[in-house]
Amino acid sequence: MTNAREITLTVNGTEHTIEVEPRQLLVHAIREELDLTGTHIGCDTGNCGACTVIKDGEPIKSCLMFATQADGSELMTVEGMEDLPEARGELHPLQEGFREEHGLQCGYCTPGMLMSGKALLDENPDPNEDEIREAISGNLCRCTGYQNIVRSIEYAADELESVAAADGGERPTDSRSASETRSDGGVAVDGEFDCGVENCCGGPTTDRERGGESE
Numbered sequence: 001m002t003n004a005r006e007i008t009l010t011v012n013g014t015e016h017t018i019e020v021e022p023r024q025l026l027v028h029a030i031r032e033e034l035d036l037t038g039t040h041i042g043c044d045t046g047n048c049g050a051c052t053v054i055k056d057g058e059p060i061k062s063c064l065m066f067a068t069q070a071d072g073s074e075l076m077t078v079e080g081m082e083d084l085p086e087a088r089g090e091l092h093p094l095q096e097g098f099r100e101e102h103g104l105q106c107g108y109c110t111p112g113m114l115m116s117g118k119a120l121l122d123e124n125p126d127p128n129e130d131e132i133r134e135a136i137s138g139n140l141c142r143c144t145g146y147q148n149i150v151r152s153i154e155y156a157a158d159e160l161e162s163v164a165a166a167d168g169g170e171r172p173t174d175s176r177s178a179s180e181t182r183s184d185g186g187v188a189v190d191g192e193f194d195c196g197v198e199n200c201c202g203g204p205t206t207d208r209e210r211g212g213e214s215e
């Protein structure tokens with residue numbers, strides 16, 4: 001490997017030290033160096049959201065970042081969902097929701113949808129429909145329409161609430177504030193958003209903000 005650089009990533013709780021090319025995208029490192037092919041590539045240009053993973057608690061599009069930029073970070077990919085406590089050794093409630101509410105057809109967008117849904121529910125355990133649509137507005141699906149995906153995430157929210165009630169009211173959360181998150185995978189930096197692309201507009205990218213609807 002020419003000009004390879006060594007980086008360390010903690011992925012789904014396991015630390016990996018790998019060699020990557022300076023220009024290798026994070027999504028390619030995840031898929032090719034770590035063999036975690038559940039993270040998909042739909043466009044490689046930040047448009048589809050198939051490559052969404054959670055990095056240090058934030059949903060990001062892993063095709064918009066070089067692997068070297070993620071050195072030292074903690075990542076979660078779809079492969080880690082079943083190991084989370086709320087999965088209880090089975091499917092994660094989000095995965096269960098997509099199954100029960102028919103939230104997928106070909107499944108290509110599903111890992112990214114699951115990661116955006118996970119990031120949303122970590123931040124907001126009881127989102128309304130608009131908040132769910134906002135959270136997945138950076139994830140494109142060309143099969144299902146979005147209604148069933150919204151229902152799938154609503155199913156997961158209800159299921160997680162039940163799990164929490166059974167556990168005495170504790171439910172998994174993280175410390176991110178709403179102002180730090182952006183639904184299309186952008187990264188919050190001091191109140192501004194940085195998708196990782198130099199001179200990016202940093203502007204709104206939701207379908208509604210563009211004047212369209214996400215369904």
Ligand code: FES
Nearest residue numbers: 042044046049063
């Ligand atoms: S592969 Fe489409 S946004 Fe990353």
Ligand code: FES
Nearest residue numbers: 105107141142143
């Ligand atoms: S289920 Fe096929 S793209 Fe979403």
